Each structure stands twice: as structure tokens, then as C-alpha cells.
């Protein structure tokens with residue numbers, strides 16, 4: 001068993017930030033569980049991304065470039081990583097908890113008969129043994145989980161670690177592709193890309209969320225304006241989503257996404273337990289609600305009792321003014 | 325065509341949940357269990373395909389304790405035809421691999437061509453079973469379907485990803501997980517609830533489906549919990565009432581926290 005593989009995910013001409021976050025953490029883990037620190041980037045037209053992986057600590061970067069790796073479907077990625085693992089026998093394989101990361105990690109672990117610790121918010125090395133720390137039952141418990149045998153495969157929640165540059169450069173190795181017919185059985189025949197420049201909710205470092213207090217779908221404009229001033233993503237409570245005011249993929253909570261941004265601003269959201277479990281690991285929570293008894297004030301770091309329709313436009317203006 | 329739907333009983337979302345510090349397992353108590361919310365969307369989609377004449381039977385497949393039948397009956401009340409529950413003391417403590425192995429065997433016996441799953445189980449929140457089950461069972465798999473259309477021997481799916489929506493064509497047999505955007509699950513009718521008890525509800529042991537105890541349960545698990553901690557609950561911070569300068573106060577707070 002040797003070394004750590006970080007499976008990086010391309011985004012545009014670079015990588016998703018979560019890949020760099022994991023790589024930065026892996027630099028630290030390498031001293032205990034052993035190097036080398038390798039990264040793989042698989043996609044369509046991704047060769048340029050190797051440099052940023054080197055700058056964040058990868059000693060070697062495998063680049064797999066193929067049309068079938070750029071569709072968002074994970075099966076071809078599983079073949080690529082399984083082949084790399086067969087050649088390199090990694091002790092540890094780390095993925096970002098994105099939709100592609102989740103699918104690839106799960107199928108890879110199944111193929112290798114290996115353990116998978118998903119939704120890890122911390123990785124702790126003691127000697128050569130790794131533990132994954134994962135919230136359980138809506139964060140009421142934190143469990144430490146290990147692997148029975150290798151490779152140690154983990155999915156890491158975005159925003160769990162800070163990305164930092166090591167200043168290194170990586171040896172770049174092109175991967176010989178060996179994708180099975182079975183992995184190409186599902187085909188993408190059309191696409192509607194997400195709006196350019198929009199950060200996915202799970203990866204966003206700031207989120208402004210709206211709830212039933214917004215009253216009508218068009219009122220989400222005040223939330224969007226603040227989000228855009230801050231460079232934040234937009235979230236919504238289930239009440240707002242169920243009312244058809246905002247799309248399903250933006251729902252935060254038990255039956256929506258679990259997010260851990262640096263900043264979460266809840267606007268017109270009461271703070272029901274099912275909403276709370278999806279955002280309580282945010283670093284800083286700000287709540288704006290006109291009801292002083294709203295449960296959200298019991299766990300917000302800064303609560304403002306007032307009318308969001310008065311406060312949000314003013315706040316947006318102040319943020320814009322400050323940012324110049 | 326037969327459709328198998330994987331359904332799971334989970335703890336009530338509002339109930340206080342606790343892990344037994346000696347076994348590291350979830351403490352299950354009376355009256356705090358329910359059908360996994362996400363699975364209702366998969367059940368609803370299967371029933372709609374049956375109503376449209378595309379499918380002729382909807383079979384629920386689950387792994388869990390025998391008592392889970394009570395929660396899973398809700399899916400029968402919605403309109404599924406029958407339930408196969410794999411239940412065995414040796415299956416306790418299964419990780420996702422053991423779960424997938426057991427479900428795959430039970431699904432194979434049903435002869436289903438299409439297998440539907442919910443996006444996530446609200447207790448584990450991992451959302452990994454679709455890929456695992458697809459891989460273990462050797463079927464083509466696709467996650468996050470916003471819609472499913474069956475056309476003869478293949479399916480067309482509008483698939484949600486972090487990068488937008490893609491149209492995916494896949495051959496049958498296939499394993500597919502659905503998002504909450506796919507439909508609005510029905511509430512069971514009184515007639516449905518009354519009829520659910522009479523629908524076939526088979527409980528199978530690991531031996532019945534041809535699995536060894538070493539493949540599932542704690543014995544087959546490839547991850548092990550070594551510690552449980554209860555993190556301190558979040559506490560209330562400052563709460564102020566807006567007197568016209570609330571926005572400025574938030575800005576000051578953001579500056580103070582170096583968030584801006």
C-alpha cells in the first residue's frame with residue numbers, strides 16, 4: 001500500500017475548490033500515513049488543471065482526458081481510478097462530496113470491496129491509521145470511523161478544510177485509458193448547463209437563504225441581490241421550495257442539501273429542526289426574522305428581529321458600497 | 325415490465341436520535357420510525373409507470389428489521405403491489421456494501437428490469453447506494469433523475485448534476501435514483517391503507533436469498549465506528565431588534581468576523 005490519491009474534479013479550466021481543500025489536508029496526512037501524494041484529474045479537456053494541483057501539493061498528477069469523462073456520469077471515472085489503483089495500490093483514496101464524487105467513490109469502493117466513509121468533515125491520522133469524522137443523525141452525534149482493510153476511501157464534505165498552496169510543481173502523467181463498454185452504456189445526448197458563474201450550494205463559502213417569509217416567488221429577488229453582492233449562493237427552506245418559489249436543488253435541510261459554508265444568512269426562515277440539520281455546521285449563522293420567538297434565534301450567531309424587506313435591500317447597498 | 329423500488333425505514337426526522345455508546349448502533353425505540361421521505365418519490369414514480377401501462381408490477385424491496393414492515397406498508401398503501409423484506413439478525417450493522425449485496429439478491433429474484441431508489445436515506449444521508457447497487461448487481465446505473473421515460477428496452481432520463489441538467493439514455497435493466505423534482509408523491513387513500521395489510525409481505529432471511537452471514541452485517545462491513553461524540557449544541561448569539569440601523573449592524577458583524 002503506498003500513498004494517497006486525491007481524486008480532483010474539473011470545473012471550467014481548473015478544478016473545484018473542494019479538490020484543493022482535500023489536497024491541502026492530504027499534505028498534512030502524508031507525514032503520518034505515508035506518501036507520495038498523487039492526484040488524478042479526469043475529464044474532457046482538463047490538462048491545464050494539473051498545474052494548480054501541483055501548486056497545492058500533488059507530487060504527481062495523472063491526467064485522463066476523454067469525452068466520456070466530461071459528461072457528469074461517473075461510470076467511466078470508476079474505470080480510470082480502478083486502473084490507477086491496480087497499478088499503484090494506494091493506501092487512501094479521497095474524493096470531494098460532489099454529485100460526481102459521491103457516485104464515483106461509491107461504485108469504486110463497491111468494485112474494490114473496500115470501505116467507504118462518506119460525508120467526512122475531518123480526517124485524523126494516528127500513526128498510519130486514518131479515521132474519518134462524520135456527523136450522524138443530523139449532527140446530534142459525531143462518529144469516528146475507520147476502515148477494516150484498504151484502500152481507505154473517503155468522501156469529504158466541501159468547506160471542511162482550507163485550501164492552501166504549497167508552491168510545488170507536479171510531475172504530470174497522461175493516463176492510458178481503458179474504459180469498458182459497460183461503463184459507456186449510459187450516454188448523455190443533450191445538456192442544459194447551469195448558469196455560468198453560479199457556485200453549487202454544497203461548495204459555496206457563503207449562502208443567503210430565503211424561506212416562507214419572502215411571501216412570493218418574485219421576492220426572492222431581494223435574496224438574490226444580497227447573494228450576488230456577497231458572491232454567495234442562494235438557498236431556500238423546504239416551505240419556499242414546496243411552494244414553487246425556488247428550485248429543488250437549492251433546498252437546504254434534512255430532505256435537501258447539507259451545507260457548511262463560512263457564512264449562512266437565513267432570511268424569513270423559522271429554523272425548524274429539519275432546516276437546522278442541513279446548515280448547523282456553518283461557521284457563522286445570521287438570521288433575519290420578524291418574529292423574536294423564531295427558533296432560528298436560538299442558534300444564530302447574530303439575530304436581527306425585523307422586516308427582511310427593509311433590511312435586505314439596505315444591507316445589499318452597504319455591501320456593494322463597501323466592495324466598491 | 326416489473327419495477328423494484330428500494331425502500332427503507334428510518335427514524336422519525338423530528339425524534340431525538342441517540343447512538344448506543346456500547347454498540348455504536350442507533351437506538352431504535354417504539355413509535356419513532358417512518359418510511360424514508362425520499363423513497364416516496366421513487367414509489368410514486370413506479371406507480372405512475374404502472375398506471376401508464378408501462379409497468380405491470382411494483383415490488384418493494386428492503387433490508388431492515390422485521391418491524392420495518394409497519395412503516396413500509398405506507399408504500400403499499402400508496403399503490404405498490406407487494407413487499408420483499410430481507411430481515412436477519414446477522415444483517416444488523418450492514419454497511420453500504422452488505423446492504424447492496426442483500427438488495428441485489430432480493431431484486432434478482434423479482435425479475436425486475438427497472439430498479440428505483442430514493443436520493444438518500446435521511447438517517448445515513450450518504451446517497452451512495454444507487455452506485456453501489458448498480459456496480460454490485462452489474463446493471464447500468466444513473467443517479468438523480470428529474471424524469472424517467474421508458475422506451476422499449478431503454479430509458480431516457482433528465483439528470484440533475486452540480487453542472488446542470490443532462491439528458492441520459494440508458495439500456496435496461498437499470499438502477500436509477502430519483503430526485504424530489506420528479507413528482508409529487510400521493511397520500512395513501514383510506515382504501516389504499518385498508519388494502520395494504522392484505523398485500524403480500526414476504527420476509528426473507530439471508531439464507532433464503534443465498535447470502536452468507538459473512539457477506540453482510542457487521543461481519544461483512546468494511547468500515548467500523550471507533551468512537552462517538554456528542555458535539556456541544558449551537559447556542560444563541562446576539563439578538564437585536566432592528567431600529568433602522570439593523571443592516572449596518574449586520575455589516576459591522578460581517579466586518580468583525582472578517583467575512584467581508
Ligand SMILES: Cc1cc2nc3c(=O)[nH]c(=O)nc-3n(C[C@H](O)[C@H](O)[C@H](O)COP(=O)(O)OP(=O)(O)OC[C@H]3O[C@@H](n4cnc5c(N)ncnc54)[C@H](O)[C@@H]3O)c2cc1C
Pocket residue numbers: 210211212213214236237238239240251252253254255256257267268269270271272273274275278288289290291294306307308309337361
Ligand atoms: C420529513 C420532513 C422533512 C423536512 N425537510 C426539510 C428540509 O430539508 N428543509 C427545510 O427547510 N425544511 C424541511 N422540513 C420542513 C420544516 O419542518 C419547516 O416546515 C420548514 O423549514 C419551514 O420553512 P420556513 O422557515 O421557510 O417557513 P416558516 O416556518 O413558515 O417560517 C417563516 C418565517 O418567516 C418569518 N417572516 C415572515 N415574514 C417576514 C418578513 N417580512 N421579514 C422577516 N421575517 C419574516 C416568520 O416570522 C417565520 O419565522 C421538513 C419537514 C418534514 C416533516
Ligand SMILES: Nc1ncnc2c1ncn2[C@@H]1O[C@H](COP(=O)(O)O)[C@@H](O)[C@H]1O
Pocket residue numbers: 330331332360362363366385386387388423427440441442443444445446448449450451452453454
Ligand atoms: N436498508 C435499505 N433497504 C432498502 N433500500 C435502501 C436501504 N438503504 C438505502 N436504501 C435505498 O437507497 C437510497 C439511498 O440511500 P443511502 O445511499 O443510504 O443514502 C434510499 O433512498 C433507498 O431507496
